[in-house]
Amino acid sequence: MKITLDELLAFTVVTDSGSITAAAEQLGQTTSGISRALSRLESKLDTTLLRRTTRRLELTEEGALFLNHARQIVQSVEQAEEQIALRREMPAGRLRVNAAAPFMEHVIVPLVGGFRRRYPQVELELNSDNQIIDLLERRTDVAIRIGELRDSSIHARLLGRSQLRILASPAYLARHGEPQQVTDLARHSLLGFTQPESLNQWPLRAANGERLTITPALSASSGETLRHLALQGEGIVQLADFMTREDCRQGRLVPVLAELTETETQPIHAVYYRNTQLVARITCFLDYISEQMAHDWL
Structure with missing residues (x-):
């Protein structure tokens, strides 16, 4: 029968990715090459491993059974290659x-x-x-x-923890003034996330002693988008050190209400x-x- 490793790899990757096209992209092959490998494998096994639906490929009962064996074989070969590398x-x-x-x-x-x-x-x-x-x-x-x-x-x-800080650009603070207490934020343009809501909870205490939840004047789904908005002077933002470290080092962003900010890390x-x-x-x-x-x- 002589099933090849390429045929097993094509089968497992198609199963994981859900399509021949996606598998071809991941393996750097053509879709026709992947299709031929699957056909050869099914022919050698004399059974159907995958059936095509209107949305994706699905495993047959025989395909699900064979998949476990195929994974073990592919993993064993990869492990053998890894062990040789480890020897070096x-x-x-x-x-x-x-x-x-x-x-x-x-x-x-x-x-x-x-x-x-x-x-x-x-x-x-x-x-x-x-x-x-x-x-x-x-x-x-x-x-x-x-x-x-x-x-x-x-x-x-x-891997580590990254502290959250309240930041704004010097240009924004020059135009609108620097807040001295938490209640001053009500007069400022606050930048926040569209979701989840927890990302709009800042490490500050409101007047009632509870954690401050802001109502953003400008929202975005991406922290990187909010970072660029802050750099352009559009408002005050809460972001993690890992993405603003260099901005703060270069003075493009500066801490706001630093003495009132509670230490919080992600x-x-x-x-x-x-x-x-x-x-x-x-x-x-x-x-x-x-x-x-x-x-x-x-």
Whole structure:
């Protein structure tokens, strides 16, 4: 029968991505090549593994049974390759990393050069999403998540914490004056998030002693958008240090109500499924990122 690894890989990637087109993009092949690989595999097994619906491909009962075996074989080969690399004390292979766009831009991207020089055989694939993703569905090895975690089915590693601060541009404060107490914010243009509402709770105390929840004069779904609005002098904003560190260092943004701001930090975790063959390259990446963050970034 002589089933090939390429056929097994095509089958598992099509299953994970939900389409032949997506699988072809991920594997760097043509859709016709992926289709032929699936046809050969089904022919060799003399069974149908996938059926096409109006929306996507779905596993047959036989396909679901065979998928577990196919995954084990592919993972065993990847693990063998990884072990050979480990013998040379040099992690190797592709590592797919997903993070929110601001964290990718302000933290990960500046560290990529140093990481690649240290681990030249690790092939990074960087993707950005502002929503929480399904790691398996998006074929992601490790994702960076900011804030408290809710999913207990994945392995998580705390990389560090980033403090939240109230900030504005010097130009905005020159035009509108600098607030001296929390109640002064009512006369200012406040920049906030469209969702979730918790991001519009600032580390300040209102007159009734409760945590201040702002009503934004201008809202955005992205922290990076709010950062640019603040830099352009459109108002006062609450953002995390990891994305405003350089702005504050260069004086483009300055703290507002610093003495009244309570210390609040957001945890930054790396999350991934336990997967033996990926341990070496995940570990070296996370070690490097957390080392650099601890040294200079947070």
